[in-house]
Amino acid sequence: MSDKKIYLPLERVESEHCALIVDKGLGKVPGVKEHGVELNNNRAFITSDQIESTIGEAVTAIRDLGYDVTTVKKNFPVLNMSCASCASSSQSILQHQPGVVNVSVNYANTTASVEYIPTITDAGKLKAALQSVGYDLMIDETEEAKDSLEDLQNEQSRKLKFKTIWSIALSVPLVIIGMTPALMEHPYANYIMWALATPVVAFFGRQFFIGAYKQAKHKSANMDTLVALSTGVAYLFSVFNTLFPDFWHARGLHPHVYFESAAVVIAFILLGKVLEDRAKGNTSSAIKKLIGLQPKSVTVVHHGGHQMEMLISQVKTGDIILVKPGEKIAVDGTVTSGNSYVDESMISGEPVALAKFEGEKVFAGTINQKGAFQFRADKVGSETLLAQIIKMVQDAQGSKAPVQKLVDKIAGIFVPVVIGIALLSLLAWVILGGDNGFTQGLMAMVTVLVIACPCALGLATPTAIMVGVGKGASQGILIKDAGSLESAGKINAIVLDKTGTITEGKPEVSSLIWLKNKTEELSNILFSIEKSSEHPLAEAVVKHMNGKFLNNIEVSNISGQGIEGHYEQKRYIIGNEILALSKGIAINDETKKTITGLAAEPSTVVLFCDETSVIAVIAIKDKIKSTSVAAIKELQDEGIEVYMLTGDNEQTARAVATETGIRHFKSQVLPADKAAFIKDLQQKGKIVAMVGDGINDSNALAQADVSIAMGKGSDVAMDVAKMTIISSDLTKIKQAIHLSKKTTKTIRQNLFWAFIYNLAGIPIAAGVLYPFTGFLLDPMIAGAAMALSSISVVSNSLRLKWVK
Numbered sequence: 001m002s003d004k005k006i007y008l009p010l011e012r013v014e015s016e017h018c019a020l021i022v023d024k025g026l027g028k029v030p031g032v033k034e035h036g037v038e039l040n041n042n043r044a045f046i047t048s049d050q051i052e053s054t055i056g057e058a059v060t061a062i063r064d065l066g067y068d069v070t071t072v073k074k075n076f077p078v079l080n081m082s083c084a085s086c087a088s089s090s091q092s093i094l095q096h097q098p099g100v101v102n103v104s105v106n107y108a109n110t111t112a113s114v115e116y117i118p119t120i121t122d123a124g125k126l127k128a129a130l131q132s133v134g135y136d137l138m139i140d141e142t143e144e145a146k147d148s149l150e151d152l153q154n155e156q157s158r159k160l161k162f163k164t165i166w167s168i169a170l171s172v173p174l175v176i177i178g179m180t181p182a183l184m185e186h187p188y189a190n191y192i193m194w195a196l197a198t199p200v201v202a203f204f205g206r207q208f209f210i211g212a213y214k215q216a217k218h219k220s221a222n223m224d225t226l227v228a229l230s231t232g233v234a235y236l237f238s239v240f241n242t243l244f245p246d247f248w249h250a251r252g253l254h255p256h257v258y259f260e261s262a263a264v265v266i267a268f269i270l271l272g273k274v275l276e277d278r279a280k281g282n283t284s285s286a287i288k289k290l291i292g293l294q295p296k297s298v299t300v301v302h303h304g305g306h307q308m309e310m311l312i313s314q315v316k317t318g319d320i321i322l323v324k325p326g327e328k329i330a331v332d333g334t335v336t337s338g339n340s341y342v343d344e345s346m347i348s349g350e351p352v353a354l355a356k357f358e359g360e361k362v363f364a365g366t367i368n369q370k371g372a373f374q375f376r377a378d379k380v381g382s383e384t385l386l387a388q389i390i391k392m393v394q395d396a397q398g399s400k401a402p403v404q405k406l407v408d409k410i411a412g413i414f415v416p417v418v419i420g421i422a423l424l425s426l427l428a429w430v431i432l433g434g435d436n437g438f439t440q441g442l443m444a445m446v447t448v449l450v451i452a453c454p455c456a457l458g459l460a461t462p463t464a465i466m467v468g469v470g471k472g473a474s475q476g477i478l479i480k481d482a483g484s485l486e487s488a489g490k491i492n493a494i495v496l497d498k499t500g501t502i503t504e505g506k507p508e509v510s511s512l513i514w515l516k517n518k519t520e521e522l523s524n525i526l527f528s529i530e531k532s533s534e535h536p537l538a539e540a541v542v543k544h545m546n547g548k549f550l551n552n553i554e555v556s557n558i559s560g561q562g563i564e565g566h567y568e569q570k571r572y573i574i575g576n577e578i579l580a581l582s583k584g585i586a587i588n589d590e591t592k593k594t595i596t597g598l599a600a601e602p603s604t605v606v607l608f609c610d611e612t613s614v615i616a617v618i619a620i621k622d623k624i625k626s627t628s629v630a631a632i633k634e635l636q637d638e639g640i641e642v643y644m645l646t647g648d649n650e651q652t653a654r655a656v657a658t659e660t661g662i663r664h665f666k667s668q669v670l671p672a673d674k675a676a677f678i679k680d681l682q683q684k685g686k687i688v689a690m691v692g693d694g695i696n697d698s699n700a701l702a703q704a705d706v707s708i709a710m711g712k713g714s715d716v717a718m719d720v721a722k723m724t725i726i727s728s729d730l731t732k733i734k735q736a737i738h739l740s741k742k743t744t745k746t747i748r749q750n751l752f753w754a755f756i757y758n759l760a761g762i763p764i765a766a767g768v769l770y771p772f773t774g775f776l777l778d779p780m781i782a783g784a785a786m787a788l789s790s791i792s793v794v795s796n797s798l799r800l801k802w803v804k
């Protein structure tokens with residue numbers, strides 16, 4: 001096999017030193033023969049004789065070093081899949097396309113999640129690769145394409161129902177004739193049964209034979225292969241016995257026909273598909289509800305008060321939109337006039353409608369109650385909170401739990417193994433079965449092919465994940481991937497940030513004590529430095545003061561401690577006591593007494609200092625959320641250790657911990673220390689969840705086993721976190737943990753029954769009970785059992801929808 005060379009477009013590689021690190025990293029990737037970095041072209045190159053499998057490892061190696069490769073991540077609907085083996089096969093094909101970094105095909109929601117390098121491949125090439133083996137990829141992402149996909153799916157469902165109804169209608173008389181000895185003795189009974197079975201096998205079951213042929217062309221196999229082989233063998237054997245009965249008579253044997261088995265197996269499998277599709281549709285009902293929250297049109301108010309109804313796709317940022325009583329809000333925005341109550345339960349999970357006045361934020365998908373108001377569109381299209389929620393839920397439902405990797409491997413070899421067992425069954429019957437050994441062996445082979453069900457294995461995990469993620473979204477708990485949903489149930493330690501997590505995150509200045517003479521200049525300096533900061537505490541000080549902003553002031557943030565400002569060649573510090581002491585500022589006993597008294601309230605104490613002494617002491621209060629105390633007790637009652645980390649001083653931290661019932665806390669913690677604290681807990685064997693809302697929490701969130709962001713916090717925290725609590729209510733954490741445990745339990749139940757079904761069903765179908773009991777499973781019963789196995793797995797997953 002010849003070596004291939006590909007180029008990887010790099011990100012954040014900005015120097016020769018960086019390029020050298022990346023080059024060394026690529027040299028350690030298995031299979032890479034030559035490698036290098038072209039800094040001028042901002043790309044790396046590798047050569048390998050197994051380039052398709054090497055690309056993913058090369059990209060992972062670069063990312064592990066802290067750099068990145070420019071890739072595109074997209075979800076595409078996959079068409080024409082009939083079982084878990086199809087998902088495994090299509091995933092394998094996409095994974096082996098040049099330029100594909102990662103791919104995951106989910107059978108339950110028929111979606112492929114693909115990450116690829118756009119300079120090497122594109123969606124068109126991926127579509128062509130799947131079409132070559134009988135599948136297809138929907139790469140058009142326009143609204144019209146989505147509508148046409150839905151129309152196509154509806155049309156396929158209609159055709160499937162049509163085939164099922166007619167298959168059953170023709171199979172019923174077949175079974176009556178086949179099971180009634182008097183009718184079987186009719187001279188033309190076999191020909192009548194042949195006539196009834198032919199449309200079922202050749203027309204209504206044609207899809208199985210076409211699918212099997214396409215798989216065979218590429219030396220692959222799936223459920224279509226099993227159905228086509230089993231029904232095809234039964235049908236052709238019956239045709240032979242109908243046309244040439246003397247072949248068996250000459251050997252002293254009676255020629256049996258199995259037309260009813262061939263037809264009924266197809267009828268049962270088609271019926272199973274109809275019921276399975278309906279059940280799978282129910283698993284994705286959460287997404288459908290979310291998509292249905294967005295109205296199709298809005299009333300836009302133009303200059304002069306002129307109103308015009310417009311499609312939502314035409315709304316632009318800055319447009320003023322009128323919302324009437326009972327209408328759904330179309331996009332995210334800020335109220336400009338009027339007031340009302342808005343029901344946000346569909347997004348936050350909170351049942352109480354919220355009052356909205358001028359300046360308040362409103363979100364797409366929420367419902368206006370009684371009043372009318374106008375608001376300015378701030379975020380439209382894919383930028384709205386609702387659109388982001390829909391995308392997060394879709395991505396999570398398409399992701400795979402860790403246990404699914406094992407199931408995928410089994411599904412990949414399942415069909416060939418079953419075919420092997422079926423042939424061995426035939427061989428064993430021919431050798432050991434006596435005069436009727438071949439006939440009974442043939443039926444045993446058919447029954448093994450029919451009863452084996454890769455679908456139940458393929459549906460066991462993803463259907464539970466889909467329902468679990470959807471259930472979470474309906475309760476205001478956004479779950480980013482299946483792995484975090486599975487891990488949440490194992491949590492035994494939770495680390496809580498204080499501000500915005502335990503508290504409301506709306507700090508207010510309760511005291512401002514000037515230790516030096518208050519002058520207008522000092523007041524303006526304090527105001528200007530805080531105005532230049534984005535910290536919530538600084539915002540509270542700015543709101544409290546009515547100062548004048550000084551343009552010629554220079555500031556620099558000191559992460560986790562405060563801010564430093566320079567004005568007219570003098571340095572000023574605003575921050576905590578540790579920062580002041582580290583800068584050599586003297587704090588006398590009287591000042592320490594003031595700090596201690598304010599901290600005990602409890603308040604966060606901020607010092608305003610010049611180069612030598614404290615100018616003013618500011619006390620800032622942040623109310624503890626009404627639900628925090630109950631939520632912390634619930635977690636402790638579950639046996640989970642709760643820790644609080646805060647940058648506040650010891651007295652404030654202790655006061656908050658005492659009020660909330662937290663037994664473990666740590667004060668004056670810097671952002672970098674939070675991640676180290678979590679790592680220390682993990683080294684002690686803890687499964688740690690971190691709950692935070694700020695940019696300073698992002699490193700700790702990344703370190704935790706399960707990261708949970710508060711929905712009213714920073715975008716950075718929500719990007720890093722694996723879960724988001726939209727309402728910022730801590731009681732939702734216990735709900736998330738319970739949902740995780742229920743989902744994991746459902747997955748285990750599904751996998752247990754799917755494996756037991758196949759492990760028990762296949763040997764019985766092969767005839768292992770025949771020597772002891774004389775029992776040989778009928779192919780028709782096997783077909784019904786196969787259909788039932790898939791339906792039972794999906795139905796078990798659907799029970800999660802009603803879990804409280």
